[in-house]
Amino acid sequence: MRGSMRNPFRRAAASFVASATGMDPSAFAVTDPPGHAAGDWAVGLFPAAKAKGANPAALAAEAAAAFTPRDGLASAAAAGPFVNFTADRAALAAGVLRDVEAAGARWGGSDGGAGRTVVIDFSSPNIAKHLAFHHIRSTMIGNALARLHRACGWKVVGVNHLGDWGTTFGMLLVAWEEWAAPGEVPTVDRLNDLYVRFRAAAKADPALDARARARFAALEAGDPAARALWGEFRRVSLEEYRQVYDMLGVSFDLVMGESEFEEFLGPAVEMLRSKGLVTESDGAEVVDLSADGMPPCLLRKGDGATLYATRDIAAALWRYEHHAFDRALYVVDRGQALHFRQWRRVLERAGFPFAAAVEHVDFGQVRFGGFKTGTRTGNVIRLREVLEEAIAVARRKIEEKNPGLAAKDLVARQVGVGAVIFNDLSNQRRRDVDFDWDRMLSFEGDTGPYLQYAHARTASMLRRVPAGLPAGDPARLLLPEEAAVLRLLADFPDRVEKAAADAEPCLVTTFLLDLCAAFSRWYDLGNRDPALKVLCEDRETAAARVRLARAVRATLERGLFLVGMEAPEEM
RNA sequence: GUCCCCGUAGCUCAGUAGGAUAGAGCGGCUGGUUCCUAACCAGCAGGUCGCAGGUUCGACUCCUGCCGGGGAUACCA
Structure with a gap:
């Protein structure tokens, strides 16, 4: 992620390191520490070391020592040539939820292209x-x-x-x-x-x-x-x-x-x-x-x-x-x-x-x-045939997994077609693709239906939100699994912008997979401990988690839309 | 022949400003459902990042060569 990014936490990390070293924030890459074990975001001091002819580890130690909490960052620790930053959990949650909620239907977008025209053939x-x-x-x-x-x-x-x-x-x-x-x-x-x-x-x-x-x-x-x-x-x-x-x-x-x-x-x-x-x-x-x-x-x-x-x-x-x-x-x-x-x-x-x-x-x-494949060689698979087959498979899955579903035909179309679309957009566009019926019609793992399923689960859960919940205090979102979801949400606008700039839709699809995995891990906690459910007994905590779930749902819906997929409420 | 793209786990792929123990999914083996939808989650096994050099404090990432696969190469589009 670049220094010119919109993720406010990454910006804060870059600008702190920049001010500590007297350099421009855009010089620094803000990366993710391995497994986020050492922090939420990391900045390597290599550019500063190069510019000053200094030891990056020494610079990192120096910068970390000079750190005081700011802009949602709670702490900084040097680890070799890196400074690892940890978010103030409440500030992370508050900032991300505020951004998602304020953006509404425009979440993830920007006005960076205002006044400009793109013709797409x-x-x-x-x-x-x-x-x-x-x-x-x-x-x-x-x-x-x-x-x-x-x-x-x-x-x-x-x-x-x-x-x-x-x-x-x-x-x-x-x-x-x-x-x-x-x-x-x-x-x-x-x-x-x-x-x-x-x-x-x-x-x-x-x-x-x-x-x-x-x-x-x-x-x-x-x-x-x-x-x-x-x-x-x-x-x-x-x-x-x-x-x-x-x-x-x-x-x-x-x-x-x-x-x-x-x-x-x-x-x-x-x-x-x-x-x-x-x-x-x-x-x-x-x-x-x-x-x-x-x-x-x-x-x-x-x-x-x-x-x-x-x-x-x-x-x-x-x-x-x-x-x-x-x-x-x-x-x-x-x-x-x-x-x-x-x-x-x-x-x-x-x-x-x-x-x-x-x-x-x-x-x-x-x-x-x-x-x-091609008409000239006669090695042709019809698009319509693939879509219809995928819809038929989706229809059977629904019959098997959710026989009480109301709009079966509609959802089967959304899911079947979604599977085919996602299959096409999930890899870098330059890669050749081998047509494979089994992969095409698989609805488990890194597939379109997996994304849609996560969306349907959030929607389903949100339908059960009890009336009269409190406002939802972001400071209640302190689980590491919640932080993982929040970190990803904060990156969404940058991913959308880069996907457009690079003309590479897979930046969005891979982001959505990461988000769904983080969401599913968080959601699954409730299977072990009812107190970790979104809709848990504690109304204050439930209210805060509902806000996060809404933000996830909104991001999934928006992300799926941007790559041309439907986001069913149930499936 | 020349040019372009690709080569990461058994399979399909992330990893793209050169940085911390190379990550997922599928398939295999183990677990988890008195359920906020298990189309899910967790764990284990699985890697000389095609090969050989080079640049660099540091290379899956940059350069050169080679090997392997694909594509293009004037009256098709």
Whole structure:
């Protein structure tokens, strides 16, 4: 955790050490002592030792000796080169509860992004195909980043940039015209099959590819029949996707297809040409990037058709023109890293100041049975199928564990979908993921349902809070297990901010796991000793613990929301 | 060939400003439920942090090389 953090206790620790050594607080990292046995927070004196050429242990001893209680810190003790700080327990509880309660629904957020706009390109499937399981990656990472940025005060424009243009649609037109039954109404299922069938057929008969190119050319030229059919393909795809997005709880501010950028492609190429960036190579128009150690960026094929890079350049220009972003995130798998490096370099070379604000938020690929999944290889698991299976498993669990539950179907959806979402967001996004049904459908251990379960337990407990409890004095929260929970709660705003800044949702999911573990340990104390229950006999103590439980519940709900998960009250 | 990512416990992963005995979950073995929801908690076993050098007072973390896995590498996206 950095010195510029918002956690007031960490700040206090850093600023004390800074004042004791005459340095800037930002020079010091505030860490967690191993197992928190020696204190709540620790500061290593290494930076000061380096600056002064002194022994860090001596500096730590000196600083600890000079410590007087302040800002919620009760004591400081040197341990080798570290100073370990222990919170004043009552002040820790009072400070954290006050912050959580005062922030209300905005807890964890900030106004750090106020006045700034971020455009987030996510999900962005190619239409006329199923949403495959791997689409969950861009969709849920992007959705989490959108929510995280909003929580940090940014204006967010979430864009679903549909792949609805290109020679693929020439193939589909040919396939449909060739193989569809008279009067047949297209479905995504059917289109997906036709696409696969076409590719197989084209292997044997190259003439089909030529026809596909011709049909796409007709589509581009505005051929009414081609346009109408394409429009129908697009419509049924969007309807199918809408259902899956609804299941996932995902929405967009803008749904735009590549087709809509058609008119900007020519001008974009001309603009680059006017800047002297376009050269001809083997009949194609390219931006030479050999000086940057990269292959050329192709703008136009030999036959004059534009490419992916052309469209992304035009789209970036459009987005800056219409949304004047301060940050633009492209949540796209790592396989396209070179494309995005080239694209960004072209924007830089063209002299656009916003080129520095665009980021490829890359993520690892999904593999199944050792192979990359994808429509082209036929190694496809449908996202919808995974979600439905998870919901079914959740439904069975509910029947087994909580048969009296009222809204079984609703909760089964929340939990099943939550399990799948959490599974995707629980690791660093850059890691490749192996699709594994057992892990996906596991509801125990470090899983989404574990988080939701902890939330449901707090909610359930809070429903039983007796009337007329006193206000709740934080000074009653003196158990070490309570301190552990409070320490974590105090870190929540920093984690949210860092997750947005690093575009890394797993900073929130791993935080939530830590919080749940700390909460569960605290809660479990009541199984051994009724006096350690939240709702214990002593009304003063119960009142204080209820406040802490409410803070935990609020943080779990908020954290789950930020990563795109539901927080059921019962399960 | 070149470039990028990864390599931490049997499995899946945290550990990311270089700092105190490397932490979880799963799986295995032991315990805990007259219950604020056990979808939980506690304990035990399990590690040459891929290998070899280097920088440093100090390296899982930074640098170099090697090995292993994955990806990318101009007219697909």
